[in-house]
Amino acid sequence: MRSLQPGQHCEIRVASVTGDQEMAYATGNMLLEAPNWTLDGRALILNGNGRLWRLELASGALKEIPLTGVPALNNDHVLAPDGSTVCLSGEDGHIYRAPLLGGQATRITDDDGSFHFLHGVSPDGRRLAYVDIEGGDFGLPGRLRTMPSGGGPAESVDVGPGHCDGPEYSPDGGWLYLNTESFTTAPGHAQLARVRHDGSGFERLAQSGTVDWFPHLSPDGRLASFIRFPTGTQGHPADLPVDVVLVSTGDWATPLHTWPVLGGQGTLNVNSWSPDSQRFAFVAYPRAGAAPGGGHQRLPATAL
Known part of the structure; x- marks a missing residue:
């Protein structure tokens, strides 16, 4: 399990499409990652210490x-469209499904x-991306697969020879959005x-000189x-100076707002948009002496 380094703390932040930023929670004792926003708009779902947590x-x-x-x-967990179920990745390399309120989980893979x-979970809840x-060998490239959400045969989606990650369904279910190294030979x-689920x-989406990961569409698709x-970054490591970026889906090359943070792994691994498409959550991991996160409102920070 990842843990905070000496002098480091964890900040759960909420960004607005207007460019504002709030801090919803902070802790110096536990590393939290990868917020999902619940469908009722009241809470965030995160992982930490190998377990699942709900932040009101x-x-x-x-x-x-x-x-x-x-x-x-x-940190690969995604809420199902019914709002009452969560799909989870375990450290054993398998995918599970469980009630969001807690209870017995079922292995899918x-x-x-x-x-x-x-x-990714498809909008109709029928498929997972x-x-x-292969073999849990992280020297090999990741391959894009889809499968029935209740378990069953997997299907491959060809996105070239390069490593890919973060496949997520568009709100209309017609596309899978992802990051891939197939467009370049630079390590x-x-x-x-993006790619259609049949591989066509x-x-x-944009050509950049930076290393870009984990595209997440707002529920309204805009x-x-x-x-x-x-x-030059390889993979998606932790504790780097990174930018969380907001764009219009009509122009991926031109940021509407950016939020520079110390982070990377755990910051934005899964879709964290609010149901009304007005806000999204992410995680920063500043060290002692770093400038605090800004915003138009600072919520009380709670220490575990």
């Missing part, structure tokens, strides 16, 4: 979601010799792309957030 935005209360039948969890990293790492140079229409790593 009104009160700032953080409570564990009690799950059974799952191993330690990583088979023992097929690969590790499975969930990123994930990255397959680690991920770029944003594969296209680059906006998107992603994380921008420094040029």
Whole structure:
């Protein structure tokens, strides 16, 4: 499990499409990652210490979601469209489904010799999109797969030979949005792309000199957030100076707003948009002496 470094703390921030920023929660004792926004708009779902947590935005209360039948969890968790179920990736390389309020989890993936990293659930809840790492060998490129949400045979979606990650369905279900290294031979140079679920229409969304990961569309499809790593970054490591970026889906090359943070891994791994498409959440990991996160309103920080 990842943990905070000496002098480091964790800030859960909420960004507005207007460019404002709030801090919803802060802790110096536990590293939290990858917020999802609940469909009722009241809470964020995060992972930390291998478990799943619910952060109430009104009160700032953080409570564990009690799950059974799952191993330690990583930061790949996605809420199902019904709003009452969450799909999860475990450190054992399998994908699970569980009640969002807590309870018994069910394993979805088979023992097929690969590790499975969930990123997307289709709008109708019928399919999952994930990255397959053969044999759990992270020296091999991740491959884009989809499968029935209740379990069953997986299908491959061809997005070229380069490593890909973060596949997520568009709100209309017609596209999978992802980052991929297939457009360049430069090591680690991920770029944003999309592809139809049948493998057609594969296209680059913007050409940039930075390393761009994890495109997340707003529920209304008009906006998107992603994380921008420094040029030359390989993978999506932690504790780098990165930018959280907001763009219009009509122009991925021109940021509407950017929020520079110390982060990377855990900052924006999964879709964290609010149901009304007006805000999204992300995580920063500043060190002691770093300038505090800004914003038009600073919510009370709660220390665990």
